Amino acid sequence: MSKVLLIAEHDGSTLNASTAKVVACARQIDGAEIDVVVLAESAASVAAEAAALESVKRVLTVENAANKTAIAAVLAPQIVALADGYSHIFGPSTTFGKDLMPRVAALLGVNQISDVMSVEGTHVFKRPIYAGNAVVTVEAPADSILVATVRTASYQAVDGGNSAVVESVDVNVELPTHTRFIELQAGSSDRPDLQTAAKVVSGGRALASAENFDLILTLADKLGAAVGASRAAVDAGYVPNEMQVGQTGKIIAPDLYIAIGISGAIQHVTGIKDAGTIVAINKDEEAPIFEVADIGLVADLFKVVPELIDAL
């Protein structure tokens, strides 16, 4: 039987939406029994959210002042101390999981399978490589613990309504003090979260300035959409890094994705391939974005976007 330990991602008070997607992946493993561990300073509210997730059997809480912020070097040895008896340890392929899980894997002396996009067997998974230009089937040895991160855009969050047992556990390991959290500079926004929004409007280099990017923001607000950007737009300083969509930014799967003035480099397309409907607006009819678009419009964005805003 497979026993899966999931590492909950949270901000100290709220469970991140990625965790419910990791559960959705983990429960596809035959006979999986799923525990979620919440490492926090005080875990109650996050644990309650995790306990409500369908298919979760137990929620373990590890409370420690050192867990106030997620420092991989601090969390990893605690997870390793809990690993005994589990066949799999899963985390989300977010910046949180990407930072943490390989550190866990190395301490356990095993390799990691990054960005699981489908479960083919208890130890067989598919994952994207080369910016999504290829998909590889990877088989891990069945006789050692398996550490993986889950590509959250490949999964729909499980429902709530469960009431799993919550248990506090003690972990007695020495924690390093060589890494200190200083601060988080998070863009404050009333807009929907890019990673989980049903609709996303993204702008690219063709916007040509931070001021012009307001067009994208206005259209997004009309649609109730989150705002994204191509790497070029972020590099040019039109918008902050957390808006970047693509291979090295966020991998997202909204119902509707509108790419405006984005050429559609493979590194961008890999971040949106799982979107329900992709709309592309670009004045270059040869732009590669049209190869993946469900609806394409060859036009000047500075003419068309104001028209869309007026019509909505």
Add this chain to the structure above:
Amino acid sequence: MDKILVGLKRVVDYNVRVRVKTDGSGVETDGVKMSINPFDEIALEEALRIKERGAATEVIVVSIGSAESQQQLRTGLAMGADRAILIQTDDSIDALSRARALLEIANREDPGLIILGKQAIDDDNNQTGQMLAALWGRPQATSASKVELDGTHARVTREVDIGLEIIDVDLPAVLTVDLRMNEPRYVKLPDIMKAKKKPLEEVPLADIGIDPSPSLKETLFEPPAERQKGVMVDDAQGLLAALKDKGLV
């Protein structure tokens, strides 16, 4: 600090559109342009800038792979690295073994900082730096976009999902770099000539006691699922009508 160690991986060039072999055994690499992993190039640039500011005395580039990786190390030397180490193996080698091999070099060279790219653009694993830091028992600062050194520690800005996170780590530490840390310099012809005279040491992987046999088996390579061909519309009205049709607005 004395030394900065930088990892350089030889990968299929960023601009090549990779194709899966028809028998599913891998991706086409014959006759394909190979380059330094772009993230590693940024890592090297950062190390060179730190040295040029006087905060380090030597930059050592390390690669793990076949003899062909010498090309990428020579490019690294031409960019300004002082010497190179090739951990040589013709076998494919997984992230944990890479981390173990780099640890051997770290133990030998005792660097104040190890800088790697946050991921390689071939396997997209994003693992080696974290694994190395874990095995070394040292801090990690991944997806870094800025580093400020202050004697015994470093203040690092990390690109995270909700914005920027700033952490402070004791040295020595492992840093993995993101795209916006810097823009790597171009290599000039005289530097390429000079680089030929810089030391490049070859260390067989077996000599440092690493078993390269990968624990993960890659059994099948496939092209990604294609999206259905879409429709083109003529104007804003047409676009809105198509979206209404799908119930999206």
